[in-house]
Amino acid sequence: MGYLMLLVVRVVLCVYMFMMFHFACLSSSHLCHSQDSSALLHFKTQKYYYEYEYESEYEYECPHVYPKMSTWENGTDCCSWMGVTCHSVSGHVIGLDLSCGALVGNIHPNSTLFHLTHLQTLNLAFNFFNHSPLSSQFGRFVSLTHLNLSDCQFKGEIPSQISHLSKLQSLDLSFNYGLMWKETSWKRMLQNATALREIVLDETDMSSISLTPNPLSNWSFSFSLVTLSLGYTEIRGYLTSHILCLPNLYELKLDGNEDIQVHVPKLNCSTSLSFLDLSSCQSLGSQIPDSFSNLTQLTFLDLSDNGFNGSIPSLLSNLQHLTYLDLSFNAFTGSFPSFLSNLHHLVYLDLSLNTLSGKLPSSLFALTQLSSLDCSNNEIEGPLPDKVAFLNLTQLYLDGTIPEWALSLKSLRSLDLSNNRFRGHISEITSYSFEYLDLCNNELQGNFPESIFHLVNLTYLCLSSDNWSGIVHFPLFSKLQNLEYLHLSGCSSLLLKSETSVNHTFSNLWALQLLSSNITGWLEFSGKFPNLDYLKLYNNSLQEKVPEWIHGMDSLTYLNLSHNNFTLMDHFPWYRLQNLDLSFNSMADDISCFFCNATFLEIINLSHNKFTGTFPQCLANSSSPVDLDLQMNKLHGTLPDTFQDLTTLNLNGNQFEGLLPKSLSECSELVDLNLGNNQFEDTFPNWLQNLSKLEILVLRGNKLYGQIVNLKSENIFPSLIIFDISCNNFSGSLPKAYIQNFRAMKIVHDDVQSPLSYIEADWQVIHGTTEYDSSMVATIKRVSLPLTKIPRVFVIIDLSENKFEGEIPDDFGELHGLIGLNLSHNGLVGHIPHSLGNLTNLESLDLSSNMLSGDIPTELINLNFLEVLSLSQNQLVGPIPRGKQFDTFSNDSYEGNTGLCGFPLSIQCNNNVPLQQYPSSEAEDKFGFGWKPVAIGYACGVVLGIGLGFCVFSIGKPEWLVVLFGGKWTKRRSRGNRRRARTTLFQLLVVM
Structure with missing residues (x-):
């Protein structure tokens, strides 16, 4: 009987287990909740995404971008779909990871994504959401513990509903450059999300937020905080011990915030901080705070680019756990700090871009873990450790x-x-x-x-x-x-x-530069580059058409064949090409439909060729081209009026005609507009005045006409530094309202204290070189000066060869950044404004061929850098000022003014007027030298003048002399003395 009962029990257990297994199989095969499945499928139909996998620019975060939603199919279990995680019992979707998912478009408030109300983790990082606003509907995900929207291209204000996510443990909104925090939203989030352990907001806008809110209770969440990353957010305030002493804080990144200051006189706490990045903060003071010696748990410390000076402080020797130390790009002096050899765990040490000198201490050799040492841009000598990697x-x-x-x-x-x-x-x-x-x-x-x-x-x-x-x-x-x-x-x-018949394959090569070499056998080359992304064959005297092996590179995004002798491009398979430079060749293709199959092209430089045809309509219609340089070709016809998002448009030196396209006023990012030397016939484009980023406007050499209306606005061309409308038919008075509002021209860029910067597009950088720079042909005193790069100190106004009338406004004297001013060949009357003496950076001044009267203002003597002066063909009278640069100018500067007298003219002034007008002693003190060196220079100049005169009459005009005094100037920068040097005749005389 007992045996029978045991048998029955076993049978019942088996049946029960079978039924449980059966129901488990049924439930697992239909695990996904139907409403969530429907929401996901509908979300898929709302999004655009690429249908293929491709390599990502975010190499470390997502080496490959893949359209994960392409695997989602109706009728299958959504819990098995890529990126989807479900609850094991309810079947609701609790996790969604579509990072690097090739998503493109907007997430609208009515998106079915927001129907997934059980989500606990959501990761949409590294997609492109079209600069759309961050929807307030994200606040519906009240169960979220992890939210990652990094680098999604959201913009606008962060909605206050983000504070509804009270269960958040990790929030990452980094690298959404247009996202902006309001102080109320920030405080509300801090009060509600008390479980936050990780906050990553790098490169969002926190300019209205203070790092140290008062009262401290607003940071009540912070006691659970492990990671706080706020790099380049423009957050302000003080870094205090309250933050450094947070009990669980492991990582703190405040790099790139120039309004952050350190206020940590003492650090009486046991801190757990291991990672500290305060690079490029600039306001931390001249010395590393002494209290940092108590951050003994640090393994990573970056204090680069902060302007610290003096010796590297020994307090760093207390940080015995350091593995990474970066003190580069400061102003540290003295010898290499020997105490750094006590940091036995150091793996990475960067002391570059300081002023350290002497030899490396032999004790540095004891750092057996050191694998990376950068001492560049110092005066440090060897020997070096023999185990560095x-x-x-x-x-x-x-x-x-x-x-x-x-x-x-x-x-x-x-x-x-x-x-x-x-x-x-x-x-x-x-x-x-x-x-x-x-x-x-x-x-x-x-x-x-x-x-x-x-x-x-x-x-x-x-x-x-x-x-x-x-x-x-x-x-x-x-x-x-x-x-x-x-x-x-x-x-x-x-x-x-190849010397053999073997086809060579460069399997992993992605960037190839072959420059200024005598390349042979290039037409017969048969190598394969399956992954080549960047190809530059600059200045190699290559001829004929572009070879087939280049045409076959469908992985290229950058192609530079400039400064060769190519004559034919032929039909190039553009595919993924983003940057094309064919400048300075002899190509004569018709480009009317040249780029109509180019999907991704953003930078196009075809300048200095013989291209023909009309402007490609598809380029004007496309939103892709951003920098377009077609100068010095043989293009003709009218321009389309459908331009969208341009940064550069250079059409100088072609045969375009008709009206100027008003659609250019919609290109809010436009920096460089050069339409010079064409046949445009229109009035002045005052509709361009509100382009806040426009730095170059060149309209010279066209058929533009009429008066320039003095508009009443305080925002007229605020960033303009090059304004050239010469050689047209403009009339009326000079545009005073424009001159008053040229704000950027009023700023003097100190290229003594900071490196010389250029007008350029912020694009791909290869080996430290920006791959697109604005270029132009500047005309100074009728001498064409080609500039392959345009320095930001190159501030010029050229209104010459028009029909302007009236007086020269005093407002020119406020444009302190000017180095070139040309008002010649107009009908200007009245006196030369004394205010021009305030333009102490001026290097070229041409007021010739007008009807100016009165004397030459003695204030012009103050223009120490003036190299080119032309006041000829006016009605000026009186003595020519003497001293400084004025003793270097020849008769040509003054001819045609019958009322002028004094040096260098042969006409002597009468006895009632002093022959020499020297600056006052006050002026001598201001500008550093007085009349005595000038007199000495003048005496020596007689000898030099006789020699030069003999040379001129013997061999004609020497080319070097014409170049030297014909309007071209040079700048030199030396390592020991970085004051700007000028090649002027006065300096030559003083040296002799």
Whole structure:
């Protein structure tokens, strides 16, 4: 009986287990909740996405972008779909990860995405949501613990409903450059989301937020905080001990916030902070705060680019756990700090861009973990540790030959000796661990060592010079199958053609630069570049049509074939090309439909060719081209009036006609507009005045006419620094309202204290070089001066050769940044304004061929940098001022003014007028020298003048002299003395 009962129990258990298994199978096969499945499928229909996988620009976050929603199919279980996570019991969707999902478009408030009210984690990072606003509907996800919308291109105010997410533990809205926090929304979020452990808001706008709100209770969430990352948010306030002493804070990033100050006199707490980034804050003071010595748990410390000076403080020796230390781009002086050798865990040390001197201490050799050392841009000498894996000694003015030990360190993986003065041959490389080798911009010569082709681990190789000899067989580089970047220049003979029938494949190469070399065998080259993204074949005298092997590169996004002799482009398969530079060739294609199959082109430079045809209508209709340079070609016809999003439009030197396209006023990002030297016939385009970013406006050499209306506005061309409307038929008075509102011209850019900057497009940077710069042909005193880059100190106004009348407004004297002013060949009357003496940066002043009267203002003597002066063909009277630059100008500057007298004219002034008018002693003190050096210079100048006169009459006008005094100026920057040097005759006289 007992046995029978046991058997029954077993049968019942088996039946029960079978039924449970059956129901489990049924429930698992239909796990997804039907409403959530429907919402996801509808969301899929609302989004646009690419149908293919491609490599992402976010290399570390998502190496590949893939349309995850393309795998979602109706009739299948949504819990099995890519990126979807469901609750194991209810079947509701609780997790959605569509990061790197190739999503494009807007997320509208009525999107079915917001029907997924059970979501706990949502990740939409690295998609493109079209600069649309961040919907308030995100506040419906009240169960969310993790929200990641990083780099989604949202913009506008962050909705206050974000504070409804009270369960949030992680919030990442970083790299949405247009997102802006209101103080009320920020405070409300801090009060409600008390469980937050991670806040990442880098490069959002927090300019209205203070880092140290009062009372501190507004930061009540902060006691659970582990990560606070607010880099480049423009947040302001003080970094205090209240933040540094948060009990669980591990990582703090405040880099790039210039209004952050440190107020930590003492640090009486046990801090857990391990990662601290305060780079590029600029307001931290001149010294590293002493209290930082108590941050003993730090493993990562970045204090670069803060202007710290003096010796590197010994307080850093207390930070014994440091593995990463960056003190670069400051003003530290003195010798290399020996106490750094006590930081035994250091792996990365960067002291570059300071003013340190002397030798590296031998105790540094004891840092056995150190694998990356950057001492570049200092005056530090060797010897060096023999176990370092990364060595950067660029721009140290090192000379001699490259030491053999640098090419034989067995552990060295990265060596950068670029931009020095190394000479001679490269010795054989005996270390095969190199992954990065940069020897560019030295004075090396001879042949490449054979051992280079044995460095099978190389991913980066730069070997530019001017004196490579022998034949360089390019196919040999295909042995380096890991190579991703290759830069060669200055080869006396670079043979592309293979000597065998083998087709060489460069499997991983993505960037190739072959510059200024004698390339041969390029038409017969048959190499394959399956992953090449960037190709630059600049200045190689290549001829005829673009070869087939270039046409076959469908992975290219950047192509530069400029400064060659190509005559034909033929039908190029544009595919993914984003940047095209064919400038300075001899191409004569008709470009009317040249780019109509170009989907992604954003930068197009076809300047200085012989292209024909009309302006491609498809370019004007497209929103893709941003920088367009077609200057100096043979294009004709009228321009379409459908322009959209341009940054640069340069059509100078063609044969365009008709009206100026008013659609340009809709291009809010326009920086450079050059329509000069065409046949446009229209009135002045005052509808461009509100383009707040426009820096260059050139309309010279057209048939423009009429008066320039003095509009009543305080926002007329606020950023303009080059204004050239010369050689037209404009009439009436000079545009006074414009002159008054040229705000950018009133700013003097100090290129002494800061590096010379150029007008450029913010685009792809390869090896530190911006790949598109604005260019123009500037005309100074009728001398054409081509500028391949336009410095921001190049501030000019040219209104010459028009029909302007009336007086010269005093307002010109407020444009302190001007270096060139040309009002010649008009009908201007009245006196030369004394206010022009305030333009102390002026280098060229041309007021010739007007009807100006009165005397020459003595205030003009103050123009120390004036090199070109023309006041000829006016009605000026009285003595010519004497002193400084005025003693350097010739008769040509004053001819045609019968009432002028004094040096350099042969007409002497009468006895009632002093022959020489020297500046007062006050002026001498202000400008640094008085009349005595001028007199000395003048005396020496007699000797020089006789010599130059003999030279001129013997051999004609020397070309160098014409160039020197015909309007061209130069600037020099020296390492020891960075004051601007001017090539003026006065300086030559004083030197003699």
